[in-house]
Amino acid sequence: MRHSSDDLPTALYSGAQVRALDARLIAAGTPGFELMQRAAHAIWRALRRRWPDAGAVTVLAGHGNNAGDGYLVATLALRAGWKVRVLAVIEPQCLQDDAALARDEALAAGVEVLAWQKTHAPQGVLVDALFGTGLSGAVREPYAAAIEWINGSGSPVLAVDIPSGISADTGEALGAAVKAQLTVTLIGLKIGLFVGQALDHVGTLLFDDLQAEPAIVADQQPVAQRLAGHLLPRVPVRQPTAHKGQLGHVLVVGGDHGTGGAALLSAQSALRSGAGMVSLATRAEHLAAAQTRLPEVMSLAAASANQLHELAGKVSVWVVGPGLGQGAWARSLLSVVSISSSAQVWDADALNLLAAGAVNIAPGQVITPHPGEAARLLGISTRELQADRPAAARALAQRYQVICVLKGAGTLVADPHGRLLVCDRGDPVMAGAGLGDVLAGLIGALIAQGCTPWQAAGLGVWVHAGAGEYLAAKGNGLAAGDLCDAIRHLLQERAACPK
Ligand SMILES: NC(=O)C1=CN([C@@H]2O[C@H](COP(=O)(O)OP(=O)(O)OC[C@H]3O[C@@H](n4cnc5c(N)ncnc54)[C@H](O)[C@@H]3O)[C@@H](O)[C@H]2O)[C@@H](O)CC1
Ligand SMILES: [K+]
Known part of the structure; x- marks a missing residue:
């Protein structure tokens, strides 16, 4: 529309x-x-x-x-x-x-x-x-x-x-x-x-x-x-003396065998969206690609939950799930994330594991399901879910006491108190792989920079959709990674003026 x-x-x-x-x-x-x-x-x-x-x-x-x-x-x-x-x-x-x-x-x-x-x-x-x-x-x-x-x-x-x-x-x-x-x-x-x-x-x-x-x-x-620019927060301004330690540390956890790209996209997005530091915990086989493509991201091979435990104290926001898989490796890493007191954005397979009852999510976190994942979380069919998306977003926010970002055309953001935002931006060119990974990284980076999870979800959805519209003129074939530059540009437009 x-x-x-x-x-x-x-x-x-x-x-x-x-x-x-x-x-x-x-x-x-x-x-x-x-x-x-x-x-x-x-x-x-x-x-x-x-x-x-x-x-x-x-x-x-x-x-x-x-x-x-x-x-x-x-x-x-x-x-x-x-x-x-x-x-x-x-x-x-x-x-x-x-x-x-x-x-x-x-x-x-x-x-x-x-x-x-x-x-x-x-x-x-x-x-x-x-x-x-x-x-x-x-x-x-x-x-x-x-x-x-x-x-x-x-x-x-x-x-x-x-x-x-x-x-x-x-x-x-x-x-x-x-x-x-x-x-x-x-x-x-x-x-x-x-x-x-x-x-x-x-x-x-x-x-x-x-x-x-x-x-x-x-x-x-x-x-x-309706999500509208004037309702959304500005990206917190950086003081002249700002250093990376004040701008949050996003740790992306994901990338099982064969699905390393998803986690890489989230990390790239978090980096381009202004997080002070971005790390990536993934399978060892993805390290070379990560270091070549994203040298600014600290990539580490997370062979076990213990290695993640050691990092937990240094993380301000976890982005967990992109390409994570649902096997024993995924479960053990997710169990570390789920007990951390830091903010979390749960996406993709993290949500499938949540739906399977393999793990619990703490109240106040952000979940970013697409319709299939949302349907599994609610135990209904995707058709039933799509028939009343506002009710589904609300039900998920209530059930898990989280901020729910229900993706798809007309993305919705719901919180457990009944607040509901509807995004009417975006473009069908955004129907493609990896766009959700980019959104998760973006929301994580906004939380890292000082937005509340609710603000970050609303602003993230709005900017992500706006970036898609911005690139739509170039036609179909949008690669998810291309979105990151456009997001950076739009976030810059929304930066608060220095005092
Ligand atoms: N004075 C007013 O009340 C105003 C009304 N307005 C217009 O009036 C509309 C609402 O009018 P109404 O409340 O009369 O409703 P509608 O004009 O939407 O008509 C619904 C009619 O269809 C029938 N119907 C309902 N479900 C059906 C179904 N599944 N299959 C077949 N028939 C079905 C009902 O018996 C009802 O008479 C608004 O959307 C707007 O366009 C505007 O003109 C503003 C002023
Ligand atoms: K009509």
């Missing part, structure tokens, strides 16, 4: 919360039909800006207030001289209240309203006004068929409030779901627009608050926050 500017609000709400906001605005004196008219004007403005020469609009209308918005858009388009048609997916007589008023206004203005049939030919921009926040459960027929008709039309599609079929709470496609090029969302941002399958359906996202009274909106506690 892309949005046209970074000035979207940060508060994310559930569908029920936005409906509650809607009701409160009405109770405070703004009639529902007035809100609907404001919605229609906002949508019509966005449609004309995006497709100024289309000249024709087909509104697909359901029977809730989302359809009401659609009927009023049709009216505005007709008045502007466009060719307009509403295809009502059920009998229009079923409409109630404001939606019925909107349909009456459209009919009075001369809008053609027909019962939708598969055989209709689409014309102009399709306005999806089937369901908004009122959808519950899997989309029933004939709506599912109408959604397939929209998606198969090849026409440009504008979704009103939310692409029909997408859950406002989880982003899951509830059966069929509209794929839009543009979504104009109203009153409050729904979290479901930013997570899960929604990312393939929303297109460009625009927001209009319908002039909602700020005091009423401020009263509603959001379910999550």
Whole structure:
């Protein structure tokens, strides 16, 4: 998903919360039909800006207030001289209240309203006004068929409030779901627009608050926050007298037989993200490569837990798991890390061992699972996990009393107190090997430099995704290591000004 500017609000709400906001605005004196008219004007403005020469609009209308918005858009388009048609997916007589008023206004203005049939030919921009926040459960027929008709039309599609079929709470496609090029969302941002399958359906996202009274909106506690630059901490500034001992020592533990690259990437990332010192404990066979590629990193062959014990007192942050494997070697090293009082970032196989019950993690640490690892930790299928990513991130944070970074498009950061951050940056070029190793090293380095684990997780995710966006212009084939320079650059931009 892309949005046209970074000035979207940060508060994310559930569908029920936005409906509650809607009701409160009405109770405070703004009639529902007035809100609907404001919605229609906002949508019509966005449609004309995006497709100024289309000249024709087909509104697909359901029977809730989302359809009401659609009927009023049709009216505005007709008045502007466009060719307009509403295809009502059920009998229009079923409409109630404001939606019925909107349909009456459209009919009075001369809008053609027909019962939708598969055989209709689409014309102009399709306005999806089937369901908004009122959808519950899997989309029933004939709506599912109408959604397939929209998606198969090849026409440009504008979704009103939310692409029909997408859950406002989880982003899951509830059966069929509209794929839009543009979504104009109203009153409050729904979290479901930013997570899960929604990312393939929303297109460009625009927001209009319908002039909602700020005091009423401020009263509603959001379910999550969109990760935005101004909410994030600055990278702590270095004093002129700074020395490496003040900037933290990150020790990366990983790299079993044949998987040394993952640990190397984490170490490289920690180094490039500003950690004062970076060490790597790995299999002896990887030492030559590590010393050649990263001479600045102190690499040591960790043959046993005892060797790691000796280092434990000197470590400020452990990054454990990349390429670690799940055998006896991995278990013995992880057991040393797990009892250390220093901060820890657990990734990859460390999480698989945690899921297997081979080790415990102390409260307050950071875990960075991808969906497969997260599903194993929760004992559910990946499909179930992806169906409600916010709930999964929260559940993991609760279960282990840690900061959970649930990776994947729309990365989430949750803490055990219920705080939830959603990242809407990033790019599909980031779907590749090693990117997670880089993220773990980055978060570790930020903790080493003085961020709290919560701050480091949020800032790390945001910078990592921003680096991916920055490099996306170069096309697919992004090597994870390439990200490190971009991360360094973005962190520099976010450095606090010296006093
Ligand atoms: N006055 C208002 O209340 C305003 C509402 N607004 C619009 O109204 C929308 C919410 O309106 P509603 O609450 O009427 O809900 P929707 O317009 O989303 O309609 C849901 C309708 O679909 C039916 N339905 C629910 N789940 C279904 C399923 N699985 N299969 C088939 N049918 C199903 C329900 O019976 C309900 O009537 C918002 O998204 C927004 O677009 C905006 O116009 C702002 C003002
Ligand atoms: K819709």
